[in-house]
Amino acid sequence: KILLASICVAFIAVKWSAPSFNPESLRGARVLVTGASTGIGEQMAYHYARFGAQLVITARREKVLQQVAEKCLSLGAQKALYIAADMGSESDPEKVVDFAREKLGGLDYLVLNHIGPSPFSMWEGNVEHVRWLMKVNFFSYIQMAWKALDSLEQSKGSLVIVSSLLGKMPSPFVAPYTSTKFAVNGFFGALYHELAMRKSNVSISICTLGLIDTDSAMEKVRGVTDVPAYPATDAALNIIITGATRQPELFYPWFTHIVNLSKDWIPSATSYIIQNSYKYDP
Numbered sequence: 001k002i003l004l005a006s007i008c009v010a011f012i013a014v015k016w017s018a019p020s021f022n023p024e025s026l027r028g029a030r031v032l033v034t035g036a037s038t039g040i041g042e043q044m045a046y047h048y049a050r051f052g053a054q055l056v057i058t059a060r061r062e063k064v065l066q067q068v069a070e071k072c073l074s075l076g077a078q079k080a081l082y083i084a085a086d087m088g089s090e091s092d093p094e095k096v097v098d099f100a101r102e103k104l105g106g107l108d109y110l111v112l113n114h115i116g117p118s119p120f121s122m123w124e125g126n127v128e129h130v131r132w133l134m135k136v137n138f139f140s141y142i143q144m145a146w147k148a149l150d151s152l153e154q155s156k157g158s159l160v161i162v163s164s165l166l167g168k169m170p171s172p173f174v175a176p177y178t179s180t181k182f183a184v185n186g187f188f189g190a191l192y193h194e195l196a197m198r199k200s201n202v203s204i205s206i207c208t209l210g211l212i213d214t215d216s217a218m219e220k221v222r223g224v225t226d227v228p229a230y231p232a233t234d235a236a237l238n239i240i241i242t243g244a245t246r247q248p249e250l251f252y253p254w255f256t257h258i259v260n261l262s263k264d265w266i267p268s269a270t271s272y273i274i275q276n277s278y279k280y281d282p
């Protein structure tokens with residue numbers, strides 16, 4: 001009980017000490033959001049639009065991007081441009097950054113959010129799929145971050161990385177996806193230290209999300225687990241605030257932080273809970 005009370009006090013203290021968010025700071029901000037045709041990325045585009053940002057959004061499906069961009073303009077975005085790109089290609093990640101820098105005249109936020117589709121199933125040895133998913137979910141992130149770093153340095157900008165609890169805590173049925181998110185956390189965790197040591201102007205925020213109610217996630221877990229899913233629009237807003245206030249980490253929903261700590265504090269109980277939170281009959 002004392003341990004639990006201390007954890008709660010520590011969390012409340014962290015929440016209170018967090019810098020306050022000024023929505024005006026996003027008016028006119030030059031923002032590039034990836035994976036913005038659906039899900040959390042789409043919701044982030046709408047929030048940035050309501051705050052009056054200048055947006056470039058990207059994903060593969062041009063028609064869908066066009067519709068999202070139109071809605072962004074109707075919500076108040078100062079600009080809403082789109083570029084179709086495949087993050088599994090060698091050249092598209094850098095092409096997208098160049099497009100955004102040119103059209104917006106620089107960059108204040110790079111929000112890396114896209115993921116390629118991956119099956120929710122036991123690992124059956126498809127190494128080629130993992131290789132491809134690494135390209136989409138990891139290599140394109142580091143290509144884009146490197147390409148954007150100069151512009152972010154000039155604007156005292158922010159790199160916002162959308163990651164997952166599964167990038168800190170492995171879970172069954174998602175071995176390829178989990179691997180890509182561990183890679184993302186490892187790389188950007190190291191870059192965070194390097195930028196701080198170089199006294200860089202650029203902030204990095206790594207966002208650890210639990211289950212969010214996007215269509216793609218719900219399609220996978222429906223009927224398989226009773227883990228609660230949290231609203232994509234709320235997750236999106238929390239990610240944006242974390243980036244705008246230059247905080248290094250977000251855990252959303254808040255208890256994902258405790259779940260993450262539990263894997264080190266009570267490993268066997270955590271493994272038992274993980275393995276029994278899915279309906280699986282061999």
Ligand code: NDP
Pocket residue numbers: 034035036037038039040041058059060061064085086087088112113114115116117136162163164165209210211212213214215216217
């Ligand atoms: P979605 O599957 O809803 O959206 C994925 C986005 O990526 C889409 O816009 C899709 O658009 C785009 N995309 C897919 N493949 C490619 C590709 N090859 N090249 C370029 N773009 C591509 O994902 P979510 O909104 O659910 O997740 C967003 C982020 O949140 C991810 O980083 C995910 O890891 C993280 N997260 C999500 C959780 C959840 O429960 N939903 C939980 C924890 C973390 P298009 O098909 O048009 O290319």
